[in-house]
Amino acid sequence: MDPLVEIPVPKLAFNTVLLPLIGLIFSILWSLCFDFNRTTATHCGVINYLPSISAAIDQPPSSVVWKICIALHSAPRLLIAVIHEMKARKLGTSRCQSIKAFFNLSLNTIEVFSLLILTMMSSTEYKLWHKIGFITYIASSVIYCCGSSICGTGDRKESKKWKRILCIIYLLSLSSSMYFYYRHNTYCEDQVYTLFALLEYIVVISNIFFHYVASFDFHNYSISVQEN
Template sequence: MPEEARYALLYSDYEIKPCLRIPFEKFALFILTLPLCAFLFCIIYSVLFHFESATGTHCHVYNILPSISAAIGNFSPQREVWQAAILLQSIPRFYIAVIYLQFHHGMLYPKDAWMGNFALLLNLVENISLIILSFWTSSMHYYVHEKAFITFILMSEFYMILICIMQSRFKRHNRRSFKWKKRLFSTNISCIILGAYCYMRHNYLCEPYVYSFFAFAEYIVVLTNMAFHTTAYFDFKNRDFVLYRYGAAITER
């Protein structure tokens, strides 16, 4: 079998001519850029043009930062920009999730192969819940948004810790990838704990700026999640993302 099929999602002897070939490093950065730029746009635009509405809470105390839910779901054009970015990056993320399954099976010992399957499931559910919470916003569909957000957080945390465990058991280690994954996971879980503390404190004590600390912790959670997935840059370095007519593959350069 040719090298181009090594990490193929779908492969046919009659469909080996690639429609697109780009370095995976650029592909990974492109996927990160979509939600990152949309995220920054939503926060900055909300602060500049919807400050009072975006930072207001039931406590009626002063804050300087909007929550992510308010910034991406309560106003236009922020809502549409965020939804477009999430929709565009979702299909490549589904591809990469399946490609990672092949990668993990090649790097793990046979007794640990189940971890790769479970990681695929977590990754897919995380991506689906991100789409749901983006399109079913808190202002219009609070119950659905809340459940999707909780699912997203749980799946992303379980996925991160499982990936770190798997990479510690790899036959061949990519130390740089493993190091950054551990750092990003540690920062992510720490900010979730900090955000939960600030959220509860805000609800019980209604102190000024506490909700802004919660919002900032949320930002770090989202940014470290994006960065964690972008560590695929190290896992597939010196390889190309190849798009065929009926599938995709990661190939050696």
């Protein structure tokens, strides 16, 4: 019997990662074109040319678009994470590999839910929850990125290569952004916050594509719905 609905997993993965990418690009462009002065202002009034992500998504319509994109992408991301865990568990030949697969699924799930908390609870209204969401998101994404790129069970050669490249870009841009954020808050130099914002974009984009690379392992997989 032919399935009622059949969706290739790579296509689902592409559309899933496209959502936060669209939300990010829209928010940055809207801020630059229509809300430049507010979103690029700094606490010490130094020259800055780019908004941070938190500033770009702080006010409507950017905040609405970003929240919708993150909310819509969450369920497919969890579904793909479950499929990846099932495949890894099936291919795993030892209990240790099964534990690794479950550990990666747990980290991926925590990352998705912490991103939802970080997105839906603003730093002004829910400062504590926003902070918890941010710390949890960074910690889980870093551990998952490293673990998945080093010991992914059943990953294709192409997938492993791109995971490692994107993981390196992610870690370097994350550590560099933290350095420039510290430098800006300590010395208040012109354009340092611009470098921080640019690196922040690279952090998010590299993370988005890191998760998209997982679809390389499912080039011949589909999700189908059939009648009994």
